[in-house]
Amino acid sequence: xxxxxxxxxxxxxxxxxxxxxxxxxxxxxxxxxxxxxxxxxxxxxxxxxxxxxxxxxxxxxxxxxxxxxxxxxxxxxxxxxxxxxxxxxxxxxxxxxxxxxxxxxxxxxxxxxxxxxxxxxxxxxxxxxxxxxxxxxxxxxxxxxxxxxxxxxxxxxxxxxxxxxxxxxxxxxxxxxxxxxxxxxxxxxxxxxxxxxxxxxxxxxxxxxxxxxxxxxxxxxxxxxxxxxxxxxxxxxxxxxxxxxxxxxxxxxxxxxxxxxxxxxxxxxxxxxxxxxxxxxxxxxxxxxxxxxxxxxxxxxxxxxxxxxxxxxxxxxxxxxxxxxxxxxxxxxxxxxxxxxxxxxxxxxxxxxxxxxxxxxxxxxxxxxxxxxxxxxxxxxxxxxxxxxxxxxxxxxxxxxxxxxxxxxxxxxxxxxxxxxxxxxxxxxxxxxxxxxxxxxxxxxxxxxxxxxxxxxxxxxxxxxxxxxxxxxxxxxxxxxxxxxxxxxxxxxxxxxxxxxxxxxxxxxxxxxxxxxxxxxxxxxxxxxxxxxxxxxxxxxxxxxxxxxxxxxxxxxxxxxxxxxxxxxxxxxxxxxxxxxxxxxxxxxxxxxxxxxxxxxxxxxxxxxxxxxxxxxxxxxxxxxxxxxxxxxxxxxxxxxxxxxxxxxxxxxxxxxxxxxxxxxxxxxxxxxxxxxxxxxxxxxxxxxxxxxxxxxxxxxxxxxxxxxxxxxxxxxxxxxxxxxxxxxxxxxxxxxxxxxxxxxxxxxxxxxxxxxxxxxxxxxxxxxxx
Numbered sequence: 001x002x003x004x005x006x007x008x009x010x011x012x013x014x015x016x017x018x019x020x021x022x023x024x025x026x027x028x029x030x031x032x033x034x035x036x037x038x039x040x041x042x043x044x045x046x047x048x049x050x051x052x053x054x055x056x057x058x059x060x061x062x063x064x065x066x067x068x069x070x071x072x073x074x075x076x077x078x079x080x081x082x083x084x085x086x087x088x089x090x091x092x093x094x095x096x097x098x099x100x101x102x103x104x105x106x107x108x109x110x111x112x113x114x115x116x117x118x119x120x121x122x123x124x125x126x127x128x129x130x131x132x133x134x135x136x137x138x139x140x141x142x143x144x145x146x147x148x149x150x151x152x153x154x155x156x157x158x159x160x161x162x163x164x165x166x167x168x169x170x171x172x173x174x175x176x177x178x179x180x181x182x183x184x185x186x187x188x189x190x191x192x193x194x195x196x197x198x199x200x201x202x203x204x205x206x207x208x209x210x211x212x213x214x215x216x217x218x219x220x221x222x223x224x225x226x227x228x229x230x231x232x233x234x235x236x237x238x239x240x241x242x243x244x245x246x247x248x249x250x251x252x253x254x255x256x257x258x259x260x261x262x263x264x265x266x267x268x269x270x271x272x273x274x275x276x277x278x279x280x281x282x283x284x285x286x287x288x289x290x291x292x293x294x295x296x297x298x299x300x301x302x303x304x305x306x307x308x309x310x311x312x313x314x315x316x317x318x319x320x321x322x323x324x325x326x327x328x329x330x331x332x333x334x335x336x337x338x339x340x341x342x343x344x345x346x347x348x349x350x351x352x353x354x355x356x357x358x359x360x361x362x363x364x365x366x367x368x369x370x371x372x373x374x375x376x377x378x379x380x381x382x383x384x385x386x387x388x389x390x391x392x393x394x395x396x397x398x399x400x401x402x403x404x405x406x407x408x409x410x411x412x413x414x415x416x417x418x419x420x421x422x423x424x425x426x427x428x429x430x431x432x433x434x435x436x437x438x439x440x441x442x443x444x445x446x447x448x449x450x451x452x453x454x455x456x457x458x459x460x461x462x463x464x465x466x467x468x469x470x471x472x473x474x475x476x477x478x479x480x481x482x483x484x485x486x487x488x489x490x491x492x493x494x495x496x497x498x499x500x501x502x503x504x505x506x507x508x509x510x511x512x513x514x515x516x517x518x519x520x521x522x523x524x525x526x527x528x529x530x531x532x533x534x535x536x537x538x539x540x541x542x543x544x545x546x547x548x549x550x551x552x553x554x555x556x557x558x559x560x561x562x563x564x565x566x567x568x569x570x571x572x573x574x575x576x577x578x579x580x581x582x583x584x585x586x587x588x589x590x591x592x593x594x595x596x597x598x599x600x601x602x603x604x605x606x607x608x609x610x611x612x613x614x615x616x617x618x619x620x621x622x623x624x625x626x627x628x629x630x631x632x633x634x635x636x637x638x639x640x641x642x643x644x645x646x647x648x649x650x651x652x653x654x655x656x657x658x659x660x661x662x663x664x665x666x667x668x669x670x671x672x673x674x675x676x677x678x679x680x681x682x683x684x685x686x687x688x689x690x691x692x693x694x695x696x697x698x699x700x701x702x703x704x705x706x707x708x709x710x711x712x713x714x715x716x717x718x719x720x721x722x723x724x725x726x727x728x729x730x731x732x733x734x735x736x737x738x739x740x741x742x743x744x745x746x747x748x749x750x751x752x753x754x755x756x757x758x759x760x761x762x763x764x765x766x767x768x769x770x771x
Contacts, residue, residue: 004030015039111246116249128153138283148285160192162193172187191227199219251277260400361476406503443493445492464492487511583640595641600631609638701757718740734768
């Protein structure tokens with residue numbers, strides 16, 4: 001044990017447990033750490049240093065710059081502190097020991113503590129229930145078909161129970177609820193890795209952990225391994241028991257995090273995956289347990305080495321490339337219409353794009369394996385500090401497609417990402433291809449991307465709304481679900497001439513929702529224009545983006561769940577309103593004449609003794625297509641008059657005009673409102689959209705054309721009451737109008753039916769960019 005004490009306060013500012021073979025230079029190394037990252041307080045430099053032997057003094061002088069005087073003299077203060085620490089732990093029984101009467105080596109226990117620390121940091125019990133058992137195989141330790149049960153959701157204790165088989169687990173579960181008085185038979189023995197509080201440990205175990213400096217995640221996370229017989233009696237531990245527990249802990253967290261969604265789903269694709277440590281020891285997990293029988297392990301060595309080993313290629317030889325199929329014969333005219341032969345025009349580009357599409361799946365597959373490897377490394381290297389990346393996400397299970405790569409490529413612990421730490425430690429064992437890919441990942445950034453165009457099954461063209469750069473990414477799956485004007489939170493990686501999506505939040509947003517995220521981010525960065533890509537690579541900016549994206553998703557979900565709020569063209573809340581009037585006997589003709597004389601009244605149909613009038617907005621100039629906005633309808637009959645409008649404001653205004661014109665010839669009797677939500681419920685079962693090219697589809701297209709032609713001159717709440725034509729006259733108004741257009745295009749692209757409405761003519765009329 002190396003201790004550094006600060007006097008006169010008596011503060012321990014540096015501490016480390018050092019193995020005998022690592023003693024050389026340890027005093028100086030611990031001192032450097034104490035000066036830069038002291039256990040208490042801010043970094044500082046002492047006025048003088050005192051050590052008790054010349055060898056330590058030489059190490060100290062070599063570790064510092066020589067400006068601090070070093071003296072050799074007794075250090076009774078340190079002796080007193082160390083003796084107090086050891087003597088405060090009363091001796092325990094020999095059986096209550098991590099070393100188990102020397103049957104377990106200190107190195108094995110240290111490996112256990114290191115692995116258990118990483119497992120505790122990932123908190124697998126927050127994801128998997130104790131009844132969601134896994135199969136575990138560790139060939140090097142002769143473990144085959146072990147059954148794992150993760151404890152923590154149903155009990156207050158955290159840990160893992162390892163049964164010899166699924167039958168053993170089921171026998172244990174049956175027996176646990178069917179014990180007779182005086183008889184204990186739990187059906188199966190088991191190996192347990194449990195986490196205990198330091199205060200609950202036997203004194204000898206506390207003393208061993210302190211003396212050896214074994215790492216723990218928290219005072220509540222001391223790992224304890226127990227092996228019990230079917231009658232519940234403890235069996236003496238051997239080193240193999242500890243190695244099995246350490247092997248499980250070393251890889252289980254990475255597996256649970258990667259397949260978190262699997263444990264929250266009732267139906268899922270079976271998973272079998274292997275993990276390797278630095279000593280090439282394999283641990284294989286299968287979920288559900290029974291799925292192992294269907295797993296193809298015909299050539300496991302090659303597959304697993306390709307998956308996990310550091311000093312081989314990331315993947316086996318790529319699968320045979322699907323043959324390129326030209327669009328037309330080589331000597332035929334090019335389909336692009338250039339007039340040149342296909343082979344002299346677009347054929348080379350088509351061949352190159354085909355080759356890129358063939359490369360992308362293999363790169364994605366390799367990256368998934370690298371992410372699993374880096375996840376395991378990060379757990380060992382950083383512990384809970386790395387696992388805190390989970391705080392950026394509402395639900396890790398839902399966000400795994402983004403959270404997994406983000407956590408290893410972008411999230412920093414003490415100024416380093418997992419990939420940077422990994423390259424420092426194991427970079428010399430990586431192939432050139434691996435290093436090239438990892439460096440490409442380091443250069444990637446998280447941002448808000450707008451979908452500009454989609455080639456289904458092939459590519460997606462994206463524009464970064466923060467940096468304004470554009471990329472065309474090879475994306476087979478996403479190109480089948482995304483549509484133009486979707487916005488996504490994603491990482492785009494540029495690698496050897498192609499771009500790929502490597503990490504995307506599973507929830508796209510509409511243009512309006514994404515615009516809020518972009519606006520907040522610009523304010524945070526104090527940028528009005530484009531944001532430099534280097535700023536977007538800052539992990540703090542990425543965390544900010546993730547949190548605000550999740551907030552925007554919550555807002556979108558709340559709006560989707562809430563009843564829609566409709567407004568008419570005047571911006572009034574939509575509320576169908578009917579006013580009923582009684583007409584004085586014999587006054588119907590006079591009432592009709594006065595209604596017809598009102599400004600904006602337009603006579604409609606007359607059926608028997610009933611005449612209808614449509615009221616147009618007064619002083620509303622006629623549109624070029626001859627249509628004006630209708631603000632209400634009036635029906636006059638011999639004894640009654642009925643006024644129908646779509647808002648209370650319009651109803652009040654028209655009622656006042658009609659009552660003033662008709663005087664005592666009419667008397668208001670009642671007003672009725674129709675709930676818009678009830679109208680929606682009546683139309684829940686929508687008819688299928690009209691077939692493309694059908695008369696119905698053409699009628700819908702014509703209706704939209706006429707509607708949007710009038711829309712250019714109508715005041716809009718989204719434009720603060722201005723018309724699109726008015727808004728287009730200023731730069732700020734054009735920006736607001738652009739967002740309105742994008743939102744409408746987004747809705748059209750997601751609507752069922754024929755081709756979405758083309759807003760390009762409206763954009764041209766307003767002199768807006770067509771993007």
